[in-house]
Amino acid sequence: MGLKKILTLVFVILLLLLSFFYLKGLYNISAIELSFNGKLTMDKFRDLNKELHLEKYSIKYIKKYNGGNLIMTTGNDRKMRDINISRGEFLYDSEKPITVIGEKIASTYFNKYNILGEDMFIDGKEYEIVGIEKDGNDIYIPFDEKKLSEYWDESLLTYIAPYEKTYELSINRTKNLLESQGIKVNNTIVYKEVIRGYINIIILILLYLIIILFKKIYESLKARIKSIIKGYKKKRRVMHLHSYIKKEKKNLLITLSEIVGTLLLFYIIIKICSYLIIPDNMIPANLFSFTDYKDIIVLYYDDIILKLKDGLSDIVVDKFKIYGFIIIIVIMWNRILTYIENKHFKTRNSEG
Structure with missing residues (x-):
């Protein structure tokens, strides 16, 4: 190469x-995101959560609004992803008509820098601005069950799996419970699988390099062993085995080091493969x-x-x-x- x-x-x-x-x-x-169709009220989710035992979760309804996204959320969004609040704070009370808007929205609707505490008319209702998202183009409002009857482009349930090692069981259980309430789950995104995808590619590249090295060492080892055996066959009538070993000591030491190197590389290949994350549904039965x-x-x-x-x-x-x-x-x-x-x-x- x-x-x-x-x-x-x-x-x-x-x-x-x-x-x-x-x-x-x-x-x-550790977050898992489910997109779904249906009206998931807080009362309905609390009943479901008695069986799911989710401590950190966020229910969001999203639709396009004035060039950005209007996001109606139950909160906990900052536990699922980094939302950079440059001024003020994120939604802290689901009962109050408060909002967090992106800087791009703020510059479009207001001519002054300090707009915290100002009122803004959003989707038919007045909200108090409590925070500004850096470089954002979205508007966050508290979860309001009255607005569930409106049209929303996307509905998401994002949560942290209680036990990371059994997250697939958690997904299946959550899906089954939601669908038992008439809420259809469309898609599932496991953040770990998306993020770890980069590590998978790194592992595959490393495997490619190690296999090439393994092949070179193996070919060299095979040729060296053949040469040693061939040499001994020629000289065995005039030279004892121990004398031949003494003569070929350097070659034999190199051969031994290549055997150790080959075994070590083989172990490394197996070890590296164990770090690959492959979803169960991508493994053939x-x-x-x-x-x-x-x-x-x-x-x-x-x-x-x-x-x-x-x-x-x-x-x-x-x-x-x-x-x-x-x-x-x-x-x-x-x-x-x-x-x-x-x-x-x-x-x-x-x-x-």
């Missing part, structure tokens, strides 16, 4: 690692069944179509933005390396 390719892969790993920490800082890695693989592809395709149809979650949008940024940066990085490589080649030719 050429130096240019190795440098590019190392650079990609660095970018993916930075992306992982960026997204992890922006979203709660029968590894040798073509039908199972086909079903997984169809399921994955349907999931993508559903997400595109219902609208992408914020975390998914951010993930695609980051992937786009990485692709652009890597293309630029490759061009820089190619330029340096060509310049170096021309310099060598001129010197020659």
